[in-house]
Amino acid sequence: MLTKKGKYGLKALVDLARLAPGETAFVSEIAVRNNIPKKFLDTILLELRNTGILRSKKGPNGGYSLSKPSDDIMIGQVIRALDGPLAPIRCASRTAFETCDDCRDPETCQVRVSMTEVRDAIAMILDNMTLAEFVAKENKAAETVIAGE
Numbered sequence: 001m002l003t004k005k006g007k008y009g010l011k012a013l014v015d016l017a018r019l020a021p022g023e024t025a026f027v028s029e030i031a032v033r034n035n036i037p038k039k040f041l042d043t044i045l046l047e048l049r050n051t052g053i054l055r056s057k058k059g060p061n062g063g064y065s066l067s068k069p070s071d072d073i074m075i076g077q078v079i080r081a082l083d084g085p086l087a088p089i090r091c092a093s094r095t096a097f098e099t100c101d102d103c104r105d106p107e108t109c110q111v112r113v114s115m116t117e118v119r120d121a122i123a124m125i126l127d128n129m130t131l132a133e134f135v136a137k138e139n140k141a142a143e144t145v146i147a148g149e
Helices: 004-017 027-034 038-050 075-083 110-126 131-148
Strands: 054-057 063-066
Touching (some): 004 038, 004 131, 027 038, 027 063
């Protein structure tokens, strides 16, 4: 499940992806535009900067910006950076595998096998979706709503 941290991080990245190249935004601006608590967003953006997804600049012309083009940022990478593994349970994770205390044989456990399929399906979508595509889908949805009015 996507946490609020992951959701807010994605909303902030969409906001930053809409900026003109070279433009930056302050945390307070992003927070207001997206209805995100500023203190929480500070922590999220710092984590995204520490993982190399964002860059920051201090001073009056400072703020945050994407560290690379939005079509080079994968949504799966963002969610893993903020929320950890995509697997719904630890025993189905590729990067943070842990055996369950109640499991006799992880290789034949049907819960693990099924949740591994779920993880693979989630990863297939999110690891192949760029931030640019994410923004484009949001723009298309907004256009559809406006056209329907």
